[in-house]
Amino acid sequence: MRDAFLGMLTELAPQYPEVLLLSGDLGFAVLNEFIARFSRQFLNVGVAEQNMSGLAAGLAMEGHTVFTYSIGNFPTLRCLEQIRNDICYHSANVKIVCVGGGMSYGAVGFSHHATEDLAILRSLPGMMVLSPCDLWEAAEATRYLLSHRGPAYLRLDKSTAPVTMRHGETFRPGIIRTVREGSNVTLAATGGILGEALLAADALAMRGIFCRVLSVHTIKPLDVDTLATAASETGGIISIEEHAVDGGLGGAIAESLMEGGVSPGFFVRMGLRNTFSSVIGSQQYLRTVYSLDAASIMQTVSSKLGVAAEIVS
Amino acid sequence: MSIDSKQFARQIRRHALQMTSLGGGAHIGAIFSCADILAVLYGGVLNVDPAEPESPIRDRFILSKGHAGGGLYAALAECGFFPVQKLLTHYQDGSDLSGHVSHKLTGVDVSTGALGHGLSIAAGMAYAGKLKSSSHRVFCLLSDGECDEGSTWEAGLFAAHHGLSNLVAIVDYNRIQGIAPISDVIELEPFADKWTSFRWAVQEVDGHDHAALQRVLGSVPFVAGKPSCLIAHTTKGKGVSFMENSVLWHYRIPRGAEYDAALVELEGQS
Secondary structure, three states: OOOHHOOOOHHHHHHOEEEEEEOOOOOOOHHHHHHHHHHHEEOOOOOOOOHHHHHHHHHHHOOOEEEEEOOOOOOHHHHHHHHHHHHHHHOOEEEEEEOOOOOOOHHHHHHHEEOOHHHHOOOOOOOEEOOOOHHHHHHHHHHHHHOOOOEEEEEEEOOOOOOOOOOOOOOOOOOOOEOOOOOOOOEEOOOHHHHHHHHHHHHHHHOOOEEEEEEOOEEEOOOOHHHHHHHHOOOOOOEEEEEOOOOHHHHHHHHHHHHOOHHHHHHEEEEEOOOOOOOOOOOOHHHOOOOOOHHHHHHHHHHOOOOHHHHOO | OOOOHHHHHHHHHHHHHHHHHOOOOOOOHHHHHHHHHHHHHHHHHHHOOOOOOOOOOOOOOEEOOOOHHHHHHHHHHOOOOOHHHHHHHHHOOOEEEEEEEOOOOOOOOOOOOOOOOOOHHHHHHHHHHOOOOEEEEEEEEEEEEHHHHHHHHHHHHHHHHHOOOEEEEEEOOOEEEOOOEEEHHOOOOOOOHHHHHOOEEEEEEEEOOHHHHHHHHHHOOOOOOOOEEEEEEOOOOOOOOOOEEEEEHHHOOOOOOHHHHHHHOOOOOO
């Protein structure tokens, strides 16, 4: 997704001369093309994320569209107060880009896993939160952000779902994409882990269980209408995210449906439950350990639908 | 603008005294400490115009020590950015004048209040100014206490590396921070050496000497190609004898006999 982001940014940078890309000294080699072609639009600010965020606010106040770029929690949690006070309170035109959403950095360890970012960032007034599931969504979200005004957060996963775009489809920020039709259960996922939901849905379909799979690429503002429809048209909703269950996608869905007076038949939040991702291993291995892989999704579906476990094993 | 900056400073202190007393909040000691700096800046150093508060070529000013917001509000009102009567709404329900400075007010570019934010924003504005070859300057007034914040030094490194000669940091060096003297908390000395070692051009000044402030602030950048740091040696609570050099008057609200006594002292100054 990182390359999809940088590819789109590099392609469109000439059309947006006011765009600046700030890196917190990360992006070795992958930023080279952008830097070579648009040196005036690039700034490596060093390992100083608080300064990067404050700088971004100041640059935005002078008319720039600023992308701050780093990995994991560095562009978000490390400098949260600068994001809140300097960027959001001033409605500054800053796009915060995290490379390595969720457990993307796998065996690097928990320090590099962004597993509370969605909850924290979406609580900030005026902050848009985007979490694409595949390369197309990542590129289109980037295209959108170039002309979007105000603060936004773009969470880029190292993993990616297979391309889900349908022929002629256009990306609509804030509108959930239904990537599989089905009425037995809704799998609402955000980020690359949507690929696990698709694997589970395909396997379940072979057994006569049809999942509606939703790509919630925009966590804020949340497309409540599509979720409410899913709640009424399918047996229940399972949210899936490589993130803490507290306050992330699952939390956002629960809040909005409850407030809207909508009760799904059942509701399950799949994510990290009050735990750090402290086990060492690849992103895929960690999904298995923390019960977020396709098999775990199938188990959850079968258990909620009261289907015998053996049909999904 | 050509005005008597000493008279201007006295007006800032009088307004601030009244505002903090009526509002029951703010940081009077920290305002008095930088009132002369604000008076000299808004009395002629800064290229700002209340008739064109958003002018792209105006000098930018960021009060990074946002807790002295009352002082900036008073300076702006006296300059005509908004009616002086509005000052009396400071700290009141529904007011635009929060204790820590707010950009909702005409003439204020940036809201601050959390320490260690201002210099980064100022550096961003200065870098943007360089990119478009604009002649405007960016002035940022910091407290000494906020030089405890690592983010201040992150911004310091950046500004020097990029040679932001259009950036001026003024440190209100009154040597008393929130609840204790700097010497008891985190000593900053050798302070000028720190900024110099960060490759800023540094000057020191008596932060209450208007002629000296005008001279030194009129000669920025101090060195071509470098950001300028002015260490202004000041007295916390300056202007009211019983507030001077007192930790107590960082937060204390002037009321009753103390208010009256303070007003008398301020009135007596020329």
